[in-house]
Amino acid sequence: MHAFDYQRPSALSDAAAALASDPEAKLLAGGQTLLPTLKQRLAQPTALVDLSRIPGLVGITAIPEGVSIGAMTRHAQVASSSVVRAVLPALADLAGEIGDAAVRNRGTIGGSLANDDPTADYPSAVLALNATVVTDRREIPAGAYFRGLFETALAEGEIITRVDFPKVERAGYAKFRNPASRYAMAGVFVAKTAAEVRVAVTGASQSGVFLWEEAGDVLTSDFSPAAVESLALDPSDLMSDLHGSAEYRAQLVKVMCKRAVAKALG
Ligand SMILES: Cc1cc2nc3c(=O)[nH]c(=O)nc-3n(C[C@H](O)[C@H](O)[C@H](O)COP(=O)(O)OP(=O)(O)OC[C@H]3O[C@@H](n4cnc5c(N)ncnc54)[C@H](O)[C@@H]3O)c2cc1C
Structure with missing residues (x-):
């Protein structure tokens, strides 16, 4: 060092x-x-x-639109939060699946989103839920935040202060974890509002998290695991490495999507 x-x-x-x-x-x-x-x-x-001594960066608050999570809030705090469990249980489930206990007790939502690892879990929830990343300078909608592999809209020296997640009718997260690192080989977050279904995929693409729009469209008219069955995700933009081929990841994404919908339906 x-x-x-x-x-x-x-x-x-x-x-x-x-x-x-x-x-x-x-x-x-x-x-x-x-x-x-x-x-x-x-x-x-x-x-x-x-950032650990700066007041106001840790905490989970119910807001009229949903739930607001401070940037320095640890994954374990999100996983065990009664507020998150009440408003967005799928987000608490996601946080509880990150890494191991040591990682969950130190790692923060702000650090995870600033780092934007293409296999990290939180980016899928932020994108599917259309959350807002709030910094010391501005509010960044999820759609404008993720810019590709380890790339975000954050400017030099910009600090994430909190993330605001809106409530949805139903949500679910399913992840196939890499058995060694526990990062996602395919993680799918599904969010259903009255107007639409958004399906965000992490772990599978070398360009980072993305919206699987075809699945979102199909699920908007029929919110059931069976509705995804006929879909085939194009593997050409997916990762191929020693852990799995692009074709394998495309299949994993579909299976995780069906599981996420099943979880959302409870
Ligand atoms: C063994 C292991 C397994 C893991 N498994 C998973 C997994 O399964 N899923 C998963 O999603 N993640 C996983 N992680 C990553 C973990 O979730 C970390 O929390 C995350 O990588 C970074 O968060 P951090 O708080 O530790 O940030 P740090 O490591 O402290 O910082 C990361 C980067 O973000 C910047 N940064 C930090 N906070 C802010 C802020 N508020 N504003 C702007 N920039 C900021 C820092 O300058 C740095 O560049 C794993 C990590 C390890 C070591």
């Missing part, structure tokens, strides 16, 4: 100022992705700006 300064500001404005004054500084949330990267010397920030 290279040497770096460590700062633990107690105000969001101080964290923003620290990033603005040093373009090589990086935010530290749960450290589950960042610290291994530093240990492997894949990143060499001059300073780490720890």
Whole structure:
């Protein structure tokens, strides 16, 4: 690990100022992705700006539209939250399936979304639910947030402060996990509102999370696992690696989609 300064500001404005004054500084949330990267010397920030002492970044609040989750809220807190269980149980289920207990007790929703790993779980919920990523500068709708492999709409030095999730009629998440890393090889989040069904897929594409629009259309007219049966996801944009071919992932996505719908139907 290279040497770096460590700062633990107690105000969001101080964290923003620290990033603005040093373009090589990086935010530290749960450290589950960042610290291994530093240990492997894949990143060499001059300073780490720890968000853990900034008030207001941790917490889960019921809001009229749904539920608001602070950026520094740990996965384990989302998984065990009675508020999330009441408003969006599928989101609590998703958080409970992330990594292992150690990862869930340190990793944060803000860190996960800022990192935007193509196999991470939260991006599928954010996209399917059409959630809003709120930063210290603006509100970013899910559709504009994800930009591809490890790429988001976040500008240099922009800090996620919370994520607002709207309520939906029904939602479900199903994931086929990589047995070694526990990241998704295919994770499908299905969200049904009165107007439409949105199906977001993580883990399968090298371009990151995406909406499977064909499945959304079919499920909008018939919200049942059987409705997905006749669909075939085009494997040409999917990942092929030692864990599975693109064709295998396309099949996994379909199976996970059916399971997610079944879970949403309870
Ligand atoms: C063994 C293992 C298994 C895992 N399995 C899974 C899995 O199954 N599913 C899954 O989804 N994830 C998995 N993860 C990742 C985990 O969910 C982490 O929570 C996530 O990668 C990063 O969150 P963090 O809070 O640790 O962020 P950090 O590692 O602290 O930061 C990650 C990046 O985000 C930036 N950042 C952090 N917070 C903010 C913010 N508020 N605003 C702007 N930028 C910010 C940091 O500067 C850094 O670049 C796994 C990790 C490990 C180590």
